[in-house]
Amino acid sequence: MANAEIGVIGGSGFYSFLEDVTEVQVETPYGQPSDSLFLGEIAGRRVAFLPRHGRGHHLPPHRINYRANLWALRSVGVRQVLAPCAVGGLRPEYGPGTLLVPDQLVDRTKSRPATFYDGVPLPDGSASNVVHISLADPYCPEGRKAALAAARGRGWEPVEDGALVVIEGPRFSTRAESRWHAAMGWSVVGMTGHPEAALARELGLCYTSMTLVTDLDAGAETGEGVSHDEVLKVFAENVDRLRTVLFDAVGELQSSETRDCLCTHALDGLDTGIALP
Numbered sequence: 001m002a003n004a005e006i007g008v009i010g011g012s013g014f015y016s017f018l019e020d021v022t023e024v025q026v027e028t029p030y031g032q033p034s035d036s037l038f039l040g041e042i043a044g045r046r047v048a049f050l051p052r053h054g055r056g057h058h059l060p061p062h063r064i065n066y067r068a069n070l071w072a073l074r075s076v077g078v079r080q081v082l083a084p085c086a087v088g089g090l091r092p093e094y095g096p097g098t099l100l101v102p103d104q105l106v107d108r109t110k111s112r113p114a115t116f117y118d119g120v121p122l123p124d125g126s127a128s129n130v131v132h133i134s135l136a137d138p139y140c141p142e143g144r145k146a147a148l149a150a151a152r153g154r155g156w157e158p159v160e161d162g163a164l165v166v167i168e169g170p171r172f173s174t175r176a177e178s179r180w181h182a183a184m185g186w187s188v189v190g191m192t193g194h195p196e197a198a199l200a201r202e203l204g205l206c207y208t209s210m211t212l213v214t215d216l217d218a219g220a221e222t223g224e225g226v227s228h229d230e231v232l233k234v235f236a237e238n239v240d241r242l243r244t245v246l247f248d249a250v251g252e253l254q255s256s257e258t259r260d261c262l263c264t265h266a267l268d269g270l271d272t273g274i275a276l277p
């Protein structure tokens with residue numbers, strides 16, 4: 001049985017250079033994940049990579065099956081997730097190439113199944129109870145430390161906190177929306193960070209977001225606003241060093257067997273009504 005300990009949700013650029021990658025297709029009660037899982041080893045740790053948008057990048061953010069993705073990762077043994085993603089900077093000083101490890105999340109999505117605990121019967125006939133988990137601190141404190149240390153170890157000084165606001169997309173923000181997000185004190189804007197983080201917590205997984213700023217969001221600049229080409233160009237320019245930092249972060253993560261962070265205790269005392277994989 002294929003197994004992994006750490007999950008990485010990101011593009012194919014993160015695992016295409018690994019040797020001995022095993023492709024595994026995983027079925028879930030919530031349907032198909034974005035793609036197969038690609039299992040390999042980094043720094044002696046077993047890692048499962050999942051291309052968030054599918055390997056051909058065909059899934060827009062609002063059509064990603066986030067529940068199937070997190071469920072699939074947990075079902076191969078993943079207990080800690082690193083989630084790199086491209087974002088827009090909401091402050092002029094967070095220009096393209098900035099690496100920001102958020103400590104807060106704001107959900108402005110509209111149409112995504114965002115919980116495993118909706119009471120809808122699963123194919124096996126079980127149904128979840130009403131479950132309210134805490135998401136006051138949406139990211140794993142230990143995973144954040146590992147990500148920050150890995151970036152500093154490579155001389156890429158990260159922004160060590162900030163709020164990631166997640167919009168529905170797939171369009172980018174209007175200038176008014178962008179100015180509003182910035183005025184609220186939020187730092188970066190993306191389209192995939194929610195419900196990924198919340199679903200990870202619902203499964204008791206550690207989840208750490210690593211955001212790469214690819215552009216200044218509409219309100220933070222005076223030009224034409226964001227273009228998709230601009231995002232892809234900056235991401236391509238930075239994917240090598242992001243992969244290096246990501247791999248270092250994998251090696252820095254706490255032991256999955258002995259972890260005792262708040263994520264581990266997310267479901268303590270709760271009866272979910274469904275069997276987690």
Ligand SMILES: [Zn+2]
Pocket residue numbers: 140141142143205206207259261262263264
């Ligand atoms: Zn944790």
